[in-house]
Every structure is written in structure tokens, then in C-alpha cells.
Amino acid sequence: MVRICTWNLENLFLPGDDAGPETGAAYQAKITSLADVVATMDPDVLAVQEVGDVAALTDLGERVGGTWHQATAAPDRRGIRVGFLSRLPLTAVRQWAAFPAGLRPVQVDDTPVSSSTMGRPALQVRVNVGGRRIDLIACHLKSKLLTFPGGRFSTDDEGERARFGAYALNRRSSESVTVRAAASRRLGALVGSAAVVVLGDLNDGPEAATTQILLGPTGSEIGTGGFARPDAGDRQRLWNLAARIPEEQRFTREYRGRKELIDHILVSHALVGLVADGAVTTDGAGPVPSITDDPNDRRGEPGSDHRPVLATISL
Template sequence: MVAIGTWNLENLFRPGEDSGRQTDAEYDAKLDALAATIAEHSPDVLAVKEVGDPEALEDLASRPEGSWNTALADPDGRGIRVGFLAQSALTSLEQIIDFPETLAPVQVDDEGSTITAMGRPALTARIRKAGTNIDLVSAHLKSKLLTYPSGRFSPRDEGERARYAVYALHRRAAEAAAVRAGVDDLLDGDGRQNAVIVAGDLNDEPQAATTQILLDPGGSEFGSGGYEREDQGDAARMWNLAPLIDEEQRFTRVYRSRGELIDHLMVSHALTEAVESVTTGGVDVSSVADSPGARDSGEASDHRPVVATFELG
């Protein structure tokens, strides 16, 4: 049995950083709460998001029982990054950064600035369990939270809001395309044999166009009529495990009092029949809005984890 999870740890910085907890006591409480959830699910690998200080991830790794390995990608402009916290050995570490070559640069502001790479690089790693190599991708796509010039979170008018929503959507879609290109490399033309898992905070729900970019070709989702029928697409497609989560627990964040499933585990064909269970961990999270400063500092994270168990061999 192997357990794989994904969790946005929400600004895991050591005390004193702008985005972190301000006192040692608050920091210790956050680490204890995160560690308790990790110990409860005991994942072989947890794909982590919003890690600020690498030392903070090491602090977290020292809390649960056992020996834990860590690996991190490069940080974004805010100083946060994706990575892995794992009881298994992590090999074949590589970053996914650049957008596909034929994709035009993506406009990100009213000044016409463009980008050709992910703001937060994704990170790939390989583990070996029960004689099976599993390639993992930890990714954190562009947030739905809109940021305006001078760091504002409120637009000057509805025209500005609409434009910046388009910029964010285009960026998230391009980042999804970059991750999908990385997944194609890992699948190596045969997802029936090659086990690949995308473990990401995709910042959108299962049916969103950006999320769907990572799945194609469609027509064989869990619970659909096409799932039981093999076809040529099985070698390339990924399956979102979202439909396997109990419906009442099918959310990882509460936004404006509505539950959203924006954190996802996706698997290649080689793992679809190996899935034993999928959970969002039962962690209580309060509702968030468009102001990141309004968070309850008493909570460990504003996200629930998603953890799946697989029976291999």
C-alpha cells in the first residue's frame, strides 16, 4: 500500500517573515497542527505548496514520527515554492518551468508585460514502491485571487477587474499547458505502463477549462460510460480522483462560504485500478475571501489535503 497526498501549507515561513506567523508560539502551533494531520494520514509522499523558508519545511519534517526527506523547487516572486515531504527516497528531481515553445508569450498586466514561464516552477520526483516506479509532479498554478498594480487586491473599476481576470486565466492556462507537457514526457507514450501522478493546487475546480487541460483526451472519467472501455487515449490521458472523494467531503477550500475542490490528484492509466481510497482529510477550514490578510491565524492552513491510497503489485 502506498499513500500519496497534496497539501497547500499556506505560507510556511519561519517567524518574523511578512507572510509567516509572527511569534514562536504561533509558529510552533502551526507546525504541530500540520504534523498531526500528516501523522494521521502517514503519506509516503506529500506534495507540498506555499513553502517559504526551506528551513521551515525541515522544521515540519522533524515533527511526525519517522524519517522524512524533503525537496523543493525554486521560489516565485513572493518567495513561496512547491516541493515534496516524503518517507520514501526521492529521485529524478527536475523542475518544469517553461511554457511550450509554440505557445505565444502571455500578457499579465495593462502595461503589456508578458511571460514565457511558470511563476512557480513545478517539481517532478520519482519514488519506487512494491517494484513500481511512480513519477510525481508537484504543481501550484496561478491563483484565482487577483492582484492589481501596486499590490492592490481591489480594482479601480469593473473594466480593470475584467482585464486582470483575463490575464490571470491566461496565465493559469499556460501553466497548465506547461505541466501537461511535463506529464507527456513522464508518460513517454504509454500511461498504461508508466505510473504518473499530478499532485497540485490547481486553483480551480474539476470542470474548469484550466484543470481539464491536464486530463485530455477526455471521455473516460471515473463514473463515465467510457471508463470501462479501453481505447487509444488510455496511453495519454490522466484521471482526476475527485469523483472518488465522498461527496460531502469533496472540497479543499471554503471561498465566500462555498466549498471548492481546487486541490487535485490525477493519475495515469497504470494506477486507475490500484486506487483504494481518496480523502480530503477532514480538516476544518474557515471561509476565505479576496483579502489574504483576513485569515484566522489560529488555523494551520486554509486548505485541506487530498490523500489517496493505492494497492500496488
């Protein structure tokens, strides 16, 4: 059995950083609150998002206790990145950022500047569980919360709102294609037996087009008539474990009072049959606060504005 988790830690910075807690006491309260949840969930592998300072991630592992192996990707312009804390040794560490061949650069704002890379690189690692090799790819796709020129989080110009919404959607789509290309490479390397997990904050629900890009060939989703029927597409498919979460738990964030499931774990054919109904939970951290469009509203607050997703895979 292996327990795999993903959690957006919400601006895990050291005290004094622009997005971090203003005092040492507030920082310690955040580390303690996060560590209590991790200790309760007891994952073997934890993918994390919004890590500002790598030292803060180290502090989190030390506060939980025991031995943790750690890996992080390069940060984005805001200084946050994805990473892993793992009880299992991490090998074959690789970062993915550049769009795959054939995918053109995307417009990111009103300037002529375009981008051909992920805003936040994805991170691939490998663990070994009882002789079974599992490749994991952590990602944090472009947020649905928009940032306008000058660092504004709101606008009265509806044309500007529409344009920047399109820029964010196009970027999130291209990032999803990039992560899918990384997963396809691993799935193709070990045809029929590749144990691959893609997980993280996708910033969209299970039915969103950006999330669906990651699935690969259609027609065999959990809960459909094709799920139990093997076919040639299985070797390249990923299955979203959202359907294994108890219905009342199918949310990881509250935005203006609306529950959203935007954090996901997707697994390959070698693993999907090893995850039972109810073996995936988002209840590890309990309730979450309802957020607004301004991420600065919760600066220095303990805990996270996301619920973790934890999957138990019965190897």
C-alpha cells in the first residue's frame, strides 16, 4: 500500500517575505497547522504547491517529524514553486517547463510578449514501493484568479477582464498540454505496465477542458460503461480519481462560498484498479475558508485555503 497526496500549501514563505507572514509567531503557527494535517494524513509521498522558500518546506518536514526526502522545481515570477516531501527516496528528478513541439507560444497579457514555457515548471520524481516503480509529476497550472496590469486583482473594465480571462485560459491549456506530454513520455517508456501519477493544483474542475486534456484517449473514465473493458487506448490513458472521492467531499477550495474541486490526482492503467471507492479523501484538513479574488487577504493566516487530496493505492 502507498498513500499519495497533493496539497496547495498557500504561500509557504519565511517571515518577512512579501507574501509571507509578517512575524515569526505567525510563521510558526502556519508551519504547525500544516504539520498537524500532514501528520494526521500520514502520506508516503506528498506533492506540494505554492512553496515560496525551500527552507520553509524543510521546516515543515522537520515539524512533522521523521525522515523526509525533498525536491523542488524552479520558482515562478511570484517566487512560488511545486515540490515533493516523501518518506520514500526520490530519484530520476526532472523538471518540465518548455511547451512540447508543435505548440506555439501564447499571449499572456496586453503586451507583445508571449510565452512558450509553463509559468511554474512541473516536477517529475520516481519512488520505489515494494519493487514497483512509480513516476509522479507534480504541477500547478495557471490560476483562474486574474492579475491585471500593475498587480491589480480586480478591474472595472469588462473588456480587460475578458481579455485577461482568455490569456489565463490559453496559458492553463498550454500548460496542461505540456504536463500531458511529460506523462505520455513516461507512459510510452513502459507500455502496459507504467505506473504514472499526475497530481497537483489544476485550477479547474474535473469536467473542464483543461483537465480533460490530461486524460488522453476518451471512453474509459471511471463510472462509464467502458471502464472495465480493456482496449488499445488504456496504455496512454490517465484516470482522474475524483470519482473515488465520497460525493460530499468533492471539493478542495471555496471561492466566494462556492465549493470547487480543482486539486486532482490522476493515475495510469497500472494503478487505477488498485484504488477503491472511498480510498480518496479531501477531509484531512477539515473546513477551508472561502476566498476572494485577492490572494493577499489571507497573508499570514495559518493553514491553507486548499484541502489536500489523499489517495490510498493498494499495491
